[in-house]
Amino acid sequence: MRKILDTLDSKAASTHTDDQATAAPSGTQTLTRGLAVLQAVAGGARDLKEIAKLLGTTRSTTHRLASCLVQERYLRFTPNAGYVLGPKLIELGFQARDEVSLAVVARPYLEQLAEQSGDTIHLALQDDDDVLYLDKIPGKKGLEMRSRVGHRMPIATTGVGKALMLGMDEEDWKSLYQKRSSATSVDTSRRLPKRSWSEFRDQMRQYAKGGYAFDLEDNEPSIRCVAAPIYDASHAIVAAISVSSTVPYMPLKRMQSLIAVVQAAAARISSELGAAR
Known part of the structure; x- marks a missing residue:
């Protein structure tokens, strides 16, 4: 999770000009937004427009969040299905269940x-x-x-x-x-x-x-x-x-x-x- 926060924070800091209404998110804000993306996808949101609408973020910010989660395998993206929950969540789910x-x-x-x-x-x-x-x-x-x-x-x-x-x-x-x-x-x-x-x-x-x-x-x-x-x-x-x-x-x-x-x-x-x- 620290890796995810670092990645998202660095991306947000380097490209914050496309979201002038919102300052570069802190680690806590980034974590909250990342979890909100997962919740949106779990609730049925499949594209950036839907996710951005639910989060109240710009398309570019939403894209950065979603892309990082795809990279870390918390989300999966395919052209036909859009964004769906990824294999990392399945792994964590089984681990949590076993514990x-x-x-x-x-x-x-x-x-x-x-x-x-x-x-x-x-x-x-x-x-x-x-x-x-x-x-x-x-x-x-x-x-x-x-x-x-x-x-x-x-x-x-x-x-x-x-x-x-x-x-x-x-x-x-x-x-x-x-x-x-x-x-x-x-x-x-x-x-x-x-x-x-x-x-x-x-x-x-x-x-x-x-x-x-x-x-x-x-x-x-x-x-x-x-x-x-x-x-x-x-x-x-x-x-x-x-x-x-x-x-x-x-x-x-x-x-x-x-x-x-x-x-x-x-x-x-x-x-x-x-x-x-």
């Missing part, structure tokens, strides 16, 4: 949700046909749940699991539904009678439409939860969070009121992973 620890990023938001609700909070991701719990914050009501960090459960039986399934098609739903009682890692004898496939499918359709999921004692007797998916920059579902408690503390009316709360927390975590709000 992000989901559990670390999510933890502050999970703590806020725990404080707000007073209930047990889970963070989980999909691992084959199971849910794998990455984090858990016990509630304040003295309730014990068998979930724990590192624990696995069949994905179609849990609220977080159903939230993870929202981006799948109905064939995948059916496949995971059929596997829900086949897992040997959990005690299935205490589970309530499972709903029929048609009931499960209809529920999932409702959840997919609303962007949330419920666990209505599907996984553990007397335990209910409200869950929502977490997205990454590609808008793929990569994890899910949930608020869980026992039936007396989680009547349907409260579950409905918690949907927006859990979705808001999931959206904030998604934003940390690069998902657009």
Whole structure:
């Protein structure tokens, strides 16, 4: 980035006469303008006229900024397509993604949700046909749940699991539904009678439409939860969070009121992973 600033500053200083209304930009101004060019291109601007209009800069200044970003591979230019985001941003994006620890990023938001609700909070991701719990914050009501960090459960039986399934098609739903009682890692004898496939499918359709999921004692007797998916920059579902408690503390009316709360927390975590709000 220092190289980019030096290049842009030197160009601006040597050719400032074509932009007499604006003094040669300082390093901070140059950085801001360069980032604004990237944002403009990311927003769909494809030629200098469009970019200059969005930035409020002259064509020559805009050309200097864009040319330097092309040179450094942050932008790419072709006569047919115009300016598009370049390969350097892809490289940095993958590097940033690899450096992000989901559990670390999510933890502050999970703590806020725990404080707000007073209930047990889970963070989980999909691992084959199971849910794998990455984090858990016990509630304040003295309730014990068998979930724990590192624990696995069949994905179609849990609220977080159903939230993870929202981006799948109905064939995948059916496949995971059929596997829900086949897992040997959990005690299935205490589970309530499972709903029929048609009931499960209809529920999932409702959840997919609303962007949330419920666990209505599907996984553990007397335990209910409200869950929502977490997205990454590609808008793929990569994890899910949930608020869980026992039936007396989680009547349907409260579950409905918690949907927006859990979705808001999931959206904030998604934003940390690069998902657009």
